[in-house]
Amino acid sequence: MTDDNEASISKEPAVSHNESGHAVATRHDDHALPERFENPGLPDHVHRQGDNDEAAARRSERQVATLFGLSMLATVLFVVAYAVIGKDDNVTLPILGKVHALHVALGVTLAVSMLGIGLGAIHWAKTLMSDEEVVEERHTLRSNDDARADFVKVMSDGADSAQIKRRPLIKYSLGGALGLFAVPLGLQLVGGLGPFKGDVEDLRTTLWDTEVPVLGADGKPEMKNGKPVTRPRRLMRDPDGTAIRLSDVTLGSVFHVLPEGINDTEHPINQKVKASVILISLQEDRIKNTRERDWGINGVVAYSKICTHVGCSVGLYEQTTHHLLCPCHQSTFDLTEDCKVIFGPAKRPLPQLKIDVDDEGYLYAPHGFDQPVGPSFWERG
Ligand code: FES
Structure with a gap:
């Protein structure tokens, strides 16, 4: 100084x-x-009920312990759900429809577990910990032995003021809740490391690889030689589900697309996370790659919307530069060069979906993507 x-x-x-x-x-x-x-x-200090009434303080202590106990119960249920519920078990929920029961159970129990600890800590602070106003004088940042001794005393006084020594029920229930809370984190960590354990083939195919039945005038599937007649899936607007004509796609326009019939599948959400597509129209002569041009029509091209970094939705299109941007970590893909990565952490181009136009002028996909969509972590196996 x-x-x-x-x-x-x-x-x-x-x-x-x-x-x-x-x-x-x-x-x-x-x-x-x-x-x-x-x-x-300072304003006059207003005492709380528990400050002068030991019975009220004990009631608060029990309420705090109950919330920590609720957290412990939820954590135990998390572990039970993790062990008992099969990966193919489903539940039907309002708005979301049919979803995996395991995901719902793990989400709900983990939320209650964290909520119990959080609410317990807040209630403890509001009803039992000291609420005396204190003034801390400014001092230099230099630390010496006296300051360290003061710090230890402040911490010790804080523990006394929080009544942690006098309230063993809170001490042990909080210790139990925090200790058990580490279990789901550990399970997730251990389960998430190492080689990919899912079905890699599941990532190689999407709904675009399958066809929809052709319906007759009576609304029933047409049959030929005892088998239903099928055709490739049309490109449908997301979310209203209407089919897209080539003539609808004017220069510079962008469509968010899902495969026809996605809502008739058993798990529409699971299908959507793999099959979402972005459809864009640009000047055909700006496309440098011949195959990319051939897989589109008159400069209208379709690409997977699932980022090849960690799977966010690539939904931002910059018309002047022809760049597609992923909002999560700013991976940028160049639409004029087969969506190759020009910036950011993604390692692979976005997979292209070949499109064509049928007799009625609607866009459809003759087959699925030529490579797996989404992140590349499955390659670790
Ligand atoms: S998920 Fe797209 S950049 Fe990370």
Whole structure:
């Protein structure tokens, strides 16, 4: 600290007290300091019920312990669900429809587990921990032995004020809740490391690899040689589900697309995360790659919307540069060069979906993507 600084500090106004006992700033020297206002002081401390009534404090203690106990129960249920519920078990929920029961069970129990710890800690702080207002004077950052000793004393006083020593029920229930809470984290960590254990083939195929039945005039599937007649899936607008004509796709326009018939599948959400597509129209002569041009029509091209980094939705299109941007970690794909990565952490181009136009002018996909969609982590196996 310079002498100037020390001098300026020594010229700070001192504090005296007026007749009512309130602190008032006063001047030290002749420098013209601005007028100071009267320090209103701290408001009177209002005691809570538990401060003076041991029965109320014990009631709060039980409520806090109950919330920590609820967290423990939810954590145990998390582990049970993890072990018992099969990966093919489903439940039907409002809005979401049919979803995996395991995901729902793990999500709900983990949420209750965290909520129990959080609410318990808040209730503890509001009803039992000290709520005395304190004033901490400013001091230099230099630390010495006395300061360290003070710190230890403050921590010890804090523990006393939080009543952690006097309330063993809270101490042990909080320890149990936090200790058990580590279990699901550990399970997720251990389960998420190492080679990919899912079905890699599942990632290689999407709904675009399958066809839909052709319906007759009576609304029933047409049959030929005892088998239903099928055709490739049309490109449908997401979310309203209407088919897209080539003539609808004007230069520069962008469509978010799903395969026809996706809502008739057993798990529409699971299908959507693999089969989402972005359809864009650009000037055909801007496309440098011959195969990319051939897999589109008149400059209209379709690409997987699932980012090859970790699977976010690549939904931002910059028309002047022909760049597709993933909002999660800014991976950028160049639409004029087969969606190759020009920036960001993604390692693979976005897979292209070949499109064609049928007799009625609607766009359809003759077959699925030529490579797996989404992140490349499955390659680790
Ligand atoms: S998920 Fe797209 S950049 Fe990370």
